[in-house]
Amino acid sequence: MENKAKVKAVLKQMQSVIALVIIFVVASTICVKDGRNNFLDIRNLMNVLRAVSENGIIAIGMTLILILGDIELSVGSVVGLISTGCAYLMVMSGFGFIPAVLTSLVIGGLFGLFNGLCITKLHLQAFIVTLASMNIARGLARFWANGIGIPLAYGEGEGMAPPAFEVLQMRIGGVVPVPAVIFIQTAINICSE
Numbered sequence: 001m002e003n004k005a006k007v008k009a010v011l012k013q014m015q016s017v018i019a020l021v022i023i024f025v026v027a028s029t030i031c032v033k034d035g036r037n038n039f040l041d042i043r044n045l046m047n048v049l050r051a052v053s054e055n056g057i058i059a060i061g062m063t064l065i066l067i068l069g070d071i072e073l074s075v076g077s078v079v080g081l082i083s084t085g086c087a088y089l090m091v092m093s094g095f096g097f098i099p100a101v102l103t104s105l106v107i108g109g110l111f112g113l114f115n116g117l118c119i120t121k122l123h124l125q126a127f128i129v130t131l132a133s134m135n136i137a138r139g140l141a142r143f144w145a146n147g148i149g150i151p152l153a154y155g156e157g158e159g160m161a162p163p164a165f166e167v168l169q170m171r172i173g174g175v176v177p178v179p180a181v182i183f184i185q186t187a188i189n190i191c192s193e
Contacts, residue, residue: 042175050177054079057183060190070119070126074111074133081137082108087150090161097164111137 011018031039038044058075065072082104089100111133118129153159154166170178 046171046175046177046180049180053177053179053183057186060186064190071130072115073127073130074115074137075130077134077137077141078108078111081111081141081144084141084145084150087152087161088144090165091150091152091159094158097162100162100165 027039028037031037058079062072062075085107086100086104089095089103090097095103115126115129115133118124119126152161152165154161154163156163168178172178172181
């Protein structure tokens with residue numbers, strides 16, 4: 001009876017890992033075409049890694065906040081704001097790669113500073129402050145983009161993003177996506193401290 005309870009507790013604790021393994025096995029089984037497993041293809045696995053890298057970087061920061069016993073609701077909206085802002089600055093305002101990225105990072109930093117000061121100096125609840133910041137960032141992004149997406153096309157000239165920005169779409173050695181390298185390096189840096 002006691003062993004059954006232990007097994008049940010372990011299964012409950014590992015349910016996310018078990019679900020991931022099941023999804024992996026099912027995807028590997030059904031994604032076979034002409035005798036070739038398309039799911040386990042290195043190109044597909046690198047595309048999946050690239051797709052999860054942005055969320056992975058955000059998750060690292062969110063994990064630290066949760067470990068400290070707080071909450072941050074505005075992170076997704078702030079990412080949307082600085083992404084929209086960066087695209088707008090490059091495509092619509094003619095900013096170069098470095099000025100657009102630095103300006104976007106400053107905007108994100110100001111939101112973080114605002115949240116931090118409201119929480120630590122004014123002693124407001126993190127939930128309320130970041131909920132307000134989330135709506136402010138979302139509204140500013142919508143206003144900045146005039147309610148529509150800003151398409152990125154790389155090249156020289158008006159309405160084009162600088163080709164240097166395309167580095168985030170590149171693959172190291174033709175295989176490993178640059179965002180994945182940034183994600184892995186961020187995780188290593190956090191774990192080593």
